[in-house]
Amino acid sequence: EAGVAQSPRYKIIEKRQSVAFWCNPISGHATLYWYQQILGQGPKLLIQFQNNGVVDDSQLPKDRFSAERLKGVDSTLKIQPAKLEDSAVYLCASSLLLRGGYAEQFFGPGTRLTVL
C-alpha cells in the first residue's frame, strides 16, 4: 500500500515570499491533516479535513495560511506571506473516516521549510 506522499521535500524561501505544499493521502482515507512541527517540538495540528470539508482549523493562522482539499483527495497548504517563524517541517497525515474511538493516522515524510 502506498503511503502518504508530500512534495516538495525541502523548500527555502525568503520572508514575505509565498510557498505551497502538496499532499496526496492514502487511497480511501477520508480524513486529512496538516501539522506544523517546529524543531524540538511535537507536531501541532493546523487543519483537519473530512472529505473536502474542514473539521478543525482553530490553530491555523488564517491571515497567512490557507489550505484546500477541493475533490476530497489531494490537498495543498499555502503560506502567504511567509515569516521567519514559519520555518518548520510541515507534515501531512491521513486516516480512515472517524467513527468512534479514533482512527490511526499515517504520516507523510514532511516538507522542511526554511524561511530566510
Next chain:
Amino acid sequence: GESVGLHLPTLSVQEGDNSIINCAYSNSASDYFIWYKQESGKGPQFIIDIRSNMDKRQGQRVTVLLNKTVKHLSLQIAATQPGDSAVYFCAEILTYKYIFGTGTRLKVLA
C-alpha cells in the same frame, strides 16, 4: 534528511538494555494515548496505543503504562536495538483531536 528535535531531552542506553521513555499529558478526559517513533527525515510512525480505561498494554518488545492519577504515560522498550534510535512522541486523543507532547530522543550506544 532533516533532523527532528535537535534540542530535545535525550536518553542514551546501551544496546540490549531496556529503555523507559516518559511523557506527561494534560487532559484527564483524553480517550486514547499513542506512542510514535520519528526517525530523521520521516514522519511519525505509530508504535502502540492504550485506551484510557487501561493501565498497561504490551506489544512486541514494547509496553505502555498509563497512570491516570498523575497523568503520566511511559513507553518501555525491551532489549533496545540500534534501529530503535529515533525521537519518540506521545500523543493524547481528546474528542478525535491529536495533541502531541514534547519528544524524547533515544540514542542507542553500541
